[in-house]
Amino acid sequence: MTEKLYYADQYLQEFAATVTEVRPLAGSLWGVVLDRTAFYPEGGGQPCDKGWLDGIPVSAVYEDNGAIVHVVAERPVGQTVHGRLDWERRFDHMQQHSGEHIVSGVFGDLFGTENVGFHLGADRVYIDVTLTELTDEQTAAAEAAANAAVFANLPVKSEIVAAGELAKYHLRKRPAKEYANIRLVTVEGIDCCPCGSTHVAASGEIGLIKIRGWERKAGATRVDFVCGGRALADYRLTSAVARELSTRLSVPVEEVPAAFARQASKGESLNRLLQSARQELNRHLAASLYDEADELAGLRLVVAVVPDATPGELSDLARQVLARGRAVVLLATGSAEANKSHLLFACTPGAAADMGGLLKKALQATGGQGGGNAHWAQGGGSWCDSLAAVLAAARKDVSA
Ligand SMILES: [Zn+2]
Structure with a gap:
């Protein structure tokens, strides 16, 4: 021993x-x-x-x-x-663990919950309580009561009690097993339960208790919180983020959410505008590609490398070309910076060779993946600096 x-x-x-x-x-x-x-x-x-x-x-x-x-x-x-x-580690555990007694006691007192789980990890502390829903008002009330217990600097006492004496105590939970003697830990007026861990001597040493959030967890509610040193680290982080956002948005911290919502809605309308401008551009591009393309046996052969287009924009362009008449469309796009390339081969159904087979062959050259059917196929991979040559080879196959 x-x-x-x-x-x-x-x-x-x-x-x-x-x-x-x-x-x-x-x-x-x-x-x-x-x-x-x-x-x-x-x-x-x-x-x-x-x-x-x-x-x-x-x-x-x-x-x-x-x-x-x-x-x-x-x-x-x-x-x-x-x-x-390693005292920093131990004292952190004492702060979080003693804080856990207070948060559990407060939840039990305010909402009649039981604590059915506790986790103290390097980056997260939580308890699971028997609640199915937790409102912002309840969270605020629990946080206020927990911090009031800290500010009151209540003694945190431990004592060994004989099993027969337990009935005299108002316990938050029963001992996990039958013992002759049980170590009880009491935060005066807040919590009393069997516990064999280490705690601070008075609640003031726990420092600030902050509930960071909650989530539903198998019939219970998981309440995340931080105490003392971890609360300070959390406050440093969140206030640095808030200051940064406030500077960037040029508004006081308390107006950041509204300013952010305004920016997001502005961004959405700009996106819509950009999308319709791109569609308009594609209509013109499709017209000029179709009009200037070589004709072979009643089919226009449209071959183009379109810089910095998304796969969706490439598809839109192909549809616009095909809408103008019978054609074979061989398109490619890519970005060396993003290390991406994308190919799209399409034709008027039944008009020409198998686009899926053609794409497979082209992708062997670019080292990508993709597939499709006889009249529409697409795929891509990492950046390829010879997209024009890949398209020229595919064009040759179509002509043959
Ligand atoms: Zn304890």
Whole structure:
């Protein structure tokens, strides 16, 4: 059994201990067991501590039958070691985890929900609560109550209670298993539940609690939140984004959404205008391509490389040409910058050779993919600097 120093003092960052066992682990790693440790092993939704034993990095910590195993890549030399926690990591876990007690307690108190899930990861903290819907008003009320509990700087206490005594406590949830003694963690007036993790001593240390969003999750609602240092990082990020948008749109931050909506609607009308201008341009281009094309056995042979057109614009152009009369249309477009090329072969149905077969052959030269039928085929791939030559070869096949 390893003595758990983090229960006596959750703020202990350094300690001396005796090595009681060193076990070989997979991947040339070692598991160091000590007589006492301040390293919290993974458990109760809280990730394990990291840190150093005699300067050797501890990459993971887990509990195995009462022994706390510190995973290291190098075997410590002496019988005694000096342990030091990565305190930034541990304190972050203490802030998020203690915040979780408050958010869960507040949700239970305001909406009668139960907490049915908790996750504390490197980039996300959430709880799952028994709610099917959460309104903005409810979120705001829960956030306000949670922060009021922080501002009140309430004591966060832990105590070991005999199972028979539990009835005296107003517990948010029952212990997961039957134990003779249970460790209860209480945030005065907010939350009381069995918990074996590490917490701050008073709620003020949690810092700001911000609910970032929620989503439906299998009959429950997943509530995402951040506390303390993570809330500060989140505020820095969102305020930097807001400032940037405000500068670019030349409006105060609070007017950004309205200004953005105006820009988006302006963009949509410009797009519509651009689209109709392109269609108009295609009508003229189709007319001149058709009028100037060579004629072969009553068919116009229209061959053109159209720079920087989209596949949709190429299709539109082909349809416009075919609408003018019997024709074979061999079109290509592409952009060296975007490393893309696109081919479209079409003809008046039944008028000429198989367009699908012709395209397949052309795509072998450009290294792309595509397909179609006898009178309409298209495809593309990466940029090809000899699109004109590819079309000329296809034209030769059609003429033959
Ligand atoms: Zn806890």
